[in-house]
Every structure is written in C-alpha cells, then in structure tokens.
Amino acid sequence: MSAPGATGAGFRAKLALARATGSLSRRSGRGGGTTLPGRLLLRLAPDAVARLAVDLTGGSTIVSATNGKTTTAGMIAAALRTVGRDPVHNRAGSNMSWGVATALLEQRGREGLFEVDEAWLPRMVAELAPRLVVLANLFRDQLDRYGELERLADDWAALVSERAGSTGFVLNADDPLVADLGRDRELRRREGVTYFGIEDPEQALPELQHAHDAKHCRRCGSPYTYHRAFVGHLGHYECPNCDADRPAPDVAATAIELRGMDGSRARVRTREGEATLELPLPGLYNVYNALAALAAALRLGIGLEHAVGALAKVEAAFGRVETIAVEGVSVSILLIKNPAGANEVLRTLRLEATRGSADAGDGIDLLIALNDGIADGRDISWIWDADFELIAGYVRRILCAGTRAPEMALRLKYAGLAPESIEVEPSIERGLDRAVAEAESRLFALPTYTALLELRTLLASRGLAAEFWR
Amino acid sequence: MRLRLLALYPEQMNIYADRGNILFLQRRCQWRNIGFDHAAAGPGEGFDPAAHDLVYIGGGQDRDQRLVADDMLRSKRDALAAGIDDAAVVLAVCGGYQLLGHSYQLGDERIPGLGLVDLETVREPGPRLIGNVAIEAELGNGPLRIAGFENHGGRTYLGDETQPLGRVIRGHGNNGRDGFEGVRRLNLFGTYLHGPLLPKNARLADRLIQLALARRAGAEPELAPLDDTLEASAHENARAAAMRG
Known part of the structure; x- marks a missing residue:
C-alpha cells in the first residue's frame, strides 16, 4: 500500500478518471453528479476518503442526526463563510461515503464540513479523523435500513468514548439518546463536549407524542421522567433511578417566538454572552438546528456576533x-x-x-x-x-x-x-x-x-x- | 355490541407504528356504531381474560422485547392462555409473535417464550429478512389475501402439528425456507407482517372484529358494509408492491 495523502501517480490517475466521470454525468443532464464520481473513486481506491482528507489541514467537522443534518451543516457553512472560510462540503446532502468522496474530489479547501448518514458515522469518523463532531438527535427513521434505534445509539456511544479527548463533540442535551454519550461511566462530562438545548418552557408540547423514542434510561433501563418535551422525545427529562439527568446546556435558547413559515426569533445564551437570533426558517426543529450550528460555530472559533449574523441570512437547505x-x-x-x-x-x-x-x-x-x-x-x-x-x-x-x-x-x-x-x-x-x-x-x-x-x-x-x- | 380491546405493553411494543392497527379497528367499529373499549396492560399488570375480546401485542426493540418476555411470563401468561382457550382473538405482530413460542434467540442467548403455540424462533447465518410480503390465508370466510412488510432477524419454525397463518406468495415469511407465514391456533394469530398491517388489509381487520364480537354474541354478527374505496386501493397497492419484489 502506498503512503497516505493524494500523492502517487496511480492515485492521481484514479482521481482524474473519477473527476472526468463527474463532469460527464452532469453534462448529460441526468443528475447523479453528486455521487457518481465518488462511487467510481471508491471502487478504484477504497481508502480515498482518508487519503484526500489529509489535505484538509484545518481539519473536518462532521454533522450527524436523524433530522436536520443538511440544514445544520448548511448553517455551519454559512457561519464559516462570514469569516472567510470556505469548507469542502457535501452540500447537496449526499451523505454516505461516496457523497463525502465526491465533495473531496471536486472541491478545494483548507477544512472539511460533512454531513454523514447516521449508520455511516463510525466509518466516516475513522476515515476523516475530524476535529469536531456534531450529534444532534436520534429518531426512529428508516428501520428497514438502519436496524433498530438502540443499536445505532450503541454504535455512536462506542465512537464517542473512543474519540473523546482527540475529537470535540457538540451534543444535544435534550435528546437523552445523544446527551448521555458525552459522559463517562461516573457521569462526568467527557473532555471537549459542548451541549446545546432549549430552555423555554413555553414551547413544550401539550403531551408526549406517540413517536416517542427514548423511554428508558440508557444506563439503568428505568423509565425517564419527562418534565416537558419540545420535539418528539427532545425535552427536559431525568432518570429517577441513576442520576443520568439532562445535562445543563452551554448554548441555550431561553425565549422563543415562532412565526409560522416566516421563521422564528430566539434569545440565546452562550458562554460568550447572549444574543438575539432571527431565524428565517420555520419551526422549533429549526431552532434546534440553529443551536447545534451555533454551538459548532463557537467551537470552530467563529465569534458569537458573526455566527448569529450568518444564521439570520441562512437559506433553506435543498428541498x-x-x-x-x-x-x-x-x-x-x-x-x-x-x-x-x-x-x-x-x-x-x-x-x-x-x-x-x-x-x-x-x-x-x-x-x-x-x-x-x-x-x-x-x-x-x-x-x-x-x-x-x-x-x-x-x-x-x-x-x-x-x-x-x-x-x-x-x-x-x-x-x-x-x-x-x-x-x-x-x-x-x-x-x-x-x-x-x-x-x-x-x-x-x-x-x-x-x-x-x-x-x-x-x-x-x-x-x-x-x-x-x- | 362492544369490541373490548386490550393492548399489551403499548409503551414497549410499538416499534413499527403498531398504533395504526388499533386506530383502524377503532374507526371501523365507530363507523358501524359498535362500541369500542381500549384498555392497556403494561409491565407488572395482570388482566381478566373474560373482560377482553381482542388482545393486541406489537413489536419492540431488543431491549424492550427482552424486558417484556420476562414480565409477560410472570404477569400475563396464564390470563392469555385462558383467553385463547375461551376464543378471545389475539393478534401478535413481529416481536409479539416471537414471544408466543417456546423460546426465541437474541444474539447467542435463548430467551424463554410463553409457550402458547408450538413454535421456536432461532438465529441463522444470513441477512435480516426484510421487504414487502404477500400471503394467502383462510380465516373461515373464504380465501384471504394479506399484504404487508416484514423485517426480522429471527427465523421461526412451526411444530409439525401447528397451523401457519398463511402461505407466502411473495416475500420471506417465517424463515425464508418453508413457505409458511405466521401462526394460527383457535383465534390466535401471529405474524411477521409488522406494524400497520390491518390498514393494508381491511378484510382481515373486519374478520378479526367479527370473530371478537362472536365470542359474546354466540354467533358471528354481520358487519354493516362501509365505503372501502380507499381501503381497497391501499390493499391493492401494498400487494402490488410485494408482487414487484
């Protein structure tokens, strides 16, 4: 096997071939340009993602979740661009290995920003060795493809415990399936973990929704006590048995006003101060996406003012x-x-x-x-x-x-x-x-x-x- | 007339939108002015087998299913056995179906089941059995086509004397080998066609309502016809999806 990195004549020839396929597929007008070059490249060089990622000297950020990956990654990209950083980014939402490979193949940049399919996360983290991973939520989704939710949560847990310390994590405090990953066996917060969450009780659902995916404590199996839920099982909960309660968020929305399709306004509290977020996207779920993006932006060294300004102008992700x-x-x-x-x-x-x-x-x-x-x-x-x-x-x-x-x-x-x-x-x-x-x-x-x-x-x-x- | 439904472990065993089955039964009773009682029994809770005509149990995630298997043996097995012998209708779907047998395998471990029907669920090398399914059954009122979706790692084998729910036309069924799907004993029906199986099969739903009402009425009551235009095309479409493979 040759040395890592995009060196070596053989590897360069494979890159050129895969790139040519991409422009051909786009010119034919049949679409598919977001995955085909990556698929071909991975067939020619299965380790291509890891080799190309070496060139991202500023490191990579990965976003994964059941809901909101594309939007959250788009928000982080917008925040990076306001400070003149233009990441290599799979912006069309193709989020399995070939989508990541296509972005790496066709874009140039100092840093990477990738949304990654939940089931592909462990593999992509191993290949990209990211500096920051944003894990926003786990809901029941396409069970015929992913297997069951708890198995996915276990895979994520193994990943966080293995990489905490070398990789930073932004986690949703309000999703018990995700929040608990940021703590060790003794419930101590792992190094490099930032939590985000909603702190406005006015936004609570009148009752828990049927599609409620986290009824039992991941640690001890006791049913969680919910004080309120905001979106599905995202909310304020505690375990009556083992103290695995909701962690206090570092980035929180404290007062939210929803304005239908026009978007929302939220007061946010962070370690760097408070600000008012004007979000042009509708629904509480997009407030969660914005909090995840804001927490990530702060971790990536973007100031609060710049990040909030970028979120105010963010456009809806594709579709x-x-x-x-x-x-x-x-x-x-x-x-x-x-x-x-x-x-x-x-x-x-x-x-x-x-x-x-x-x-x-x-x-x-x-x-x-x-x-x-x-x-x-x-x-x-x-x-x-x-x-x-x-x-x-x-x-x-x-x-x-x-x-x-x-x-x-x-x-x-x-x-x-x-x-x-x-x-x-x-x-x-x-x-x-x-x-x-x-x-x-x-x-x-x-x-x-x-x-x-x-x-x-x-x-x-x-x-x-x-x-x-x- | 009243249909008295009991959902077992609705909090734990609901992974594939099992509530769709209950909603479907409820609406079809309401539209015919048949009363509908909806009770539930969760962990640790027993029930009176004479007080319920239709018992539903859905599928769960591994952890939940394990908790339920253990709890059910202790708190509900005998009531369920008495209900079945007394012609109560039981619909057990996916994980709930596996629990009915002698045991089922989770990873390398054998977990004791309720032993209410002669069947066994084991693991075999090979992928999960996933996809659209079409089967043909006979529930005492002529041939019945049933369409649905299956997704199971376990392979279920019936004892020699045990009757399946139906024959597989398309899909995997109990184990992908013997062409059988589900199980039937008296008015107990077990199946891998998971989650909202009844909305795709209004005729099956009505047959279950009829059998459940017959338990107290003494004879099978005639059910008033409903406008089933949408129900029929949903069934046809689900079946067509299975036939396409």
Missing part, C-alpha cells in the same frame, strides 16, 4: 422549505421522512392555516408525495406513527402522489380528514399539475426524499428551479 412559483401558485416544499420530522412540519402547517392569511378560512392546499425507494425507506409503516391528525380540519384539498399514494390517502382518512377532500394521483408530475390547478394561491408540497428529487428535477426541467447538484 427543506423552498418556495417556488408554479403557474402563479407559490409552492412551498417541505421534506418529510420520518414521524418526528413530519410532526414538526404538520405543526408548522397548522400554525400557518390559523395565521389569518386570505384563504385561511377554508384551510390549506396540500400535496403529499410518498415514495418507497431505498432512500425513503421501503417500509412506509411510519406514516401511522406521524400525527396527521394535527391537520384534520385545517385542509381544503389534499392530493396524494408517489408510489404509495393510496396508502397515504388511507392514512389521512383515518386521521380524520374528510374523504371527499382527498385525491390520489400516483404520478408526481400529474399530481403536481392537478394540485397546482386546484390550489387557491398557495400549495404546500410534502415529498419524501426520492419524491423530492423527482419534484425538483421536474421543476428544473420547466426552468422553475435550479438543478440540485449546482
């Missing part, structure tokens, strides 16, 4: 809350992929339906596109864990598209939506056109991941949206 005009109707796209994330989107829609816009009286117009591709999770059971009941009574028309459209329509009927307001059109293109034609002035489109790609490609082919790999 996470974009608004695109289609035939005079403004179509807002919000990705849904698992119960906890979908519940937050549904809460935002309900808020939007009651915020007194002109057509709020009749309810909102919706398009849900449910696919069962591998990247969506082939198992669509999760739609019965998501609280579609939240929007019953707030919907004017709802069109179900995608490969599993009939099952989605059925779920809505049992959530209490009027059957006559529900339509089924499996084709995403025809579904979009019909939903747009029938919408009053605004349409909310909720696609799963591969449905989002289809929708985005469709809008790009009509010249309405930029192609996603640009």
Whole structure:
C-alpha cells in the first residue's frame, strides 16, 4: 500500500478518471453528479476518503442526526463563510461515503464540513479523523435500513468514548439518546463536549407524542421522567433511578417566538454572552438546528456576533422549505421522512392555516408525495406513527402522489380528514399539475426524499428551479 | 355490541407504528356504531381474560422485547392462555409473535417464550429478512389475501402439528425456507407482517372484529358494509408492491 495523502501517480490517475466521470454525468443532464464520481473513486481506491482528507489541514467537522443534518451543516457553512472560510462540503446532502468522496474530489479547501448518514458515522469518523463532531438527535427513521434505534445509539456511544479527548463533540442535551454519550461511566462530562438545548418552557408540547423514542434510561433501563418535551422525545427529562439527568446546556435558547413559515426569533445564551437570533426558517426543529450550528460555530472559533449574523441570512437547505412559483401558485416544499420530522412540519402547517392569511378560512392546499425507494425507506409503516391528525380540519384539498399514494390517502382518512377532500394521483408530475390547478394561491408540497428529487428535477426541467447538484 | 380491546405493553411494543392497527379497528367499529373499549396492560399488570375480546401485542426493540418476555411470563401468561382457550382473538405482530413460542434467540442467548403455540424462533447465518410480503390465508370466510412488510432477524419454525397463518406468495415469511407465514391456533394469530398491517388489509381487520364480537354474541354478527374505496386501493397497492419484489 502506498503512503497516505493524494500523492502517487496511480492515485492521481484514479482521481482524474473519477473527476472526468463527474463532469460527464452532469453534462448529460441526468443528475447523479453528486455521487457518481465518488462511487467510481471508491471502487478504484477504497481508502480515498482518508487519503484526500489529509489535505484538509484545518481539519473536518462532521454533522450527524436523524433530522436536520443538511440544514445544520448548511448553517455551519454559512457561519464559516462570514469569516472567510470556505469548507469542502457535501452540500447537496449526499451523505454516505461516496457523497463525502465526491465533495473531496471536486472541491478545494483548507477544512472539511460533512454531513454523514447516521449508520455511516463510525466509518466516516475513522476515515476523516475530524476535529469536531456534531450529534444532534436520534429518531426512529428508516428501520428497514438502519436496524433498530438502540443499536445505532450503541454504535455512536462506542465512537464517542473512543474519540473523546482527540475529537470535540457538540451534543444535544435534550435528546437523552445523544446527551448521555458525552459522559463517562461516573457521569462526568467527557473532555471537549459542548451541549446545546432549549430552555423555554413555553414551547413544550401539550403531551408526549406517540413517536416517542427514548423511554428508558440508557444506563439503568428505568423509565425517564419527562418534565416537558419540545420535539418528539427532545425535552427536559431525568432518570429517577441513576442520576443520568439532562445535562445543563452551554448554548441555550431561553425565549422563543415562532412565526409560522416566516421563521422564528430566539434569545440565546452562550458562554460568550447572549444574543438575539432571527431565524428565517420555520419551526422549533429549526431552532434546534440553529443551536447545534451555533454551538459548532463557537467551537470552530467563529465569534458569537458573526455566527448569529450568518444564521439570520441562512437559506433553506435543498428541498427543506423552498418556495417556488408554479403557474402563479407559490409552492412551498417541505421534506418529510420520518414521524418526528413530519410532526414538526404538520405543526408548522397548522400554525400557518390559523395565521389569518386570505384563504385561511377554508384551510390549506396540500400535496403529499410518498415514495418507497431505498432512500425513503421501503417500509412506509411510519406514516401511522406521524400525527396527521394535527391537520384534520385545517385542509381544503389534499392530493396524494408517489408510489404509495393510496396508502397515504388511507392514512389521512383515518386521521380524520374528510374523504371527499382527498385525491390520489400516483404520478408526481400529474399530481403536481392537478394540485397546482386546484390550489387557491398557495400549495404546500410534502415529498419524501426520492419524491423530492423527482419534484425538483421536474421543476428544473420547466426552468422553475435550479438543478440540485449546482 | 362492544369490541373490548386490550393492548399489551403499548409503551414497549410499538416499534413499527403498531398504533395504526388499533386506530383502524377503532374507526371501523365507530363507523358501524359498535362500541369500542381500549384498555392497556403494561409491565407488572395482570388482566381478566373474560373482560377482553381482542388482545393486541406489537413489536419492540431488543431491549424492550427482552424486558417484556420476562414480565409477560410472570404477569400475563396464564390470563392469555385462558383467553385463547375461551376464543378471545389475539393478534401478535413481529416481536409479539416471537414471544408466543417456546423460546426465541437474541444474539447467542435463548430467551424463554410463553409457550402458547408450538413454535421456536432461532438465529441463522444470513441477512435480516426484510421487504414487502404477500400471503394467502383462510380465516373461515373464504380465501384471504394479506399484504404487508416484514423485517426480522429471527427465523421461526412451526411444530409439525401447528397451523401457519398463511402461505407466502411473495416475500420471506417465517424463515425464508418453508413457505409458511405466521401462526394460527383457535383465534390466535401471529405474524411477521409488522406494524400497520390491518390498514393494508381491511378484510382481515373486519374478520378479526367479527370473530371478537362472536365470542359474546354466540354467533358471528354481520358487519354493516362501509365505503372501502380507499381501503381497497391501499390493499391493492401494498400487494402490488410485494408482487414487484
């Protein structure tokens, strides 16, 4: 085996070949430019990520979570750019090894910023040897792909205990599955761990949601006592048996005001002082993403003022809350992929339906596109864990598209939506056109991941949206 | 008429949106003006087998399933056995299904089951059995097609005299070898078709309601027909997904 680093004629030739594939695949217009070069490179040189990462002399930051990876990484990138640092970044959200490899292959920079799939995290950490790892949350997601949640949490725990001291960690204090990783056997905080969390009791959910994924203490198995929950199982909890309580956050949102689709305002407290965060992205889940990004930015040496300024201007990550005009109707796209994330989107829609816009009286117009591709999770059971009941009574028309459209329509009927307001059109293109034609002035489109790609490609082919790999 | 449902360990055994099954039964009873009682029994809690006509148990994560196996032997086994012998309907899905047998294997360890049906769940080399499934069953009212999704590491083998729930048309079933799926004894049904299995199979859901009501009515009651347009197309689509492989 040759020496590490991007040296050696053989390795350089492989890099050149993989790069050429990327530009070819993009020119053909078929997409796939965000993964194909990396896939090819890894086939030619399986250790390519580690070898290319050696050139990132400023080190790497990794972001992993079930929900919010792409948005959080985008926020950290924005904060880095305000201080003139432009990271190598897999910004299109391709977050398995080939996505990371593609970014390393095609971008130049002093430091790396990578969102990494939860199940790929141990391997990517081993290859990238990052300076900072942000672990934001663990929710039940695509169980057919990841195995069960606790196994994933155990893999993460092994990783943190192995690397604490050499790698810094930013952890969510409000997620017991994640927070506990930052403490050793005696409950002492590990070296280099920063916690973030929400400290505004006003934002608590009225009751624990069904899709509640952390009922038992990771240490002793006793049920946690929850004082309040904010998003899914993220909240204020304690273990009545073994003192594995919620750690005090170093970066906290102390007063939050949610403003529907317009975003939110939050007072934040950090070790470097307090500030007001104006966030142009909706929902409490994006407050969590912003806190994770802020904690990471501070750890990366970006001042509080710069970081807060960058977050105020942050744009939605690819497909996470974009608004695109289609035939005079403004179509807002919000990705849904698992119960906890979908519940937050549904809460935002309900808020939007009651915020007194002109057509709020009749309810909102919706398009849900449910696919069962591998990247969506082939198992669509999760739609019965998501609280579609939240929007019953707030919907004017709802069109179900995608490969599993009939099952989605059925779920809505049992959530209490009027059957006559529900339509089924499996084709995403025809579904979009019909939903747009029938919408009053605004349409909310909720696609799963591969449905989002289809929708985005469709809008790009009509010249309405930029192609996603640009 | 009243359907009296008991959910066992709803806090622990709910990994694949098992609540969808209960919601489905509840709505279909409500729409027919059939009363619906929804009780639950968690860790340490016993129950009166005469007070419930339909008992549901779902799937759990390894840790939860282990806690439940142990607790269930102590606090619920005898009541469940009495209920089954007295024609109570039991629907046991995924992890709940594995618990019904003599034992199941978790890693290298054999965990004792409830021994309510003659079956055994073991580990074998090879991947988890995951994917869409279509089976064909017969629940006393003509051939019944059932569609769903399975995801299990364990392989379940039935004893020679034990009746499966159905035959696999597509998918893996109990063990990926013998073509059987699930188990049936009296009105006890066990299956690997997990999570919201009933929403994909309204005919199966109605059959369970009918059998559960028959227990106290003495005979199987006729169920009022519902507008099942969406239910039928959801079933067809789930089955088509399995047939595509």
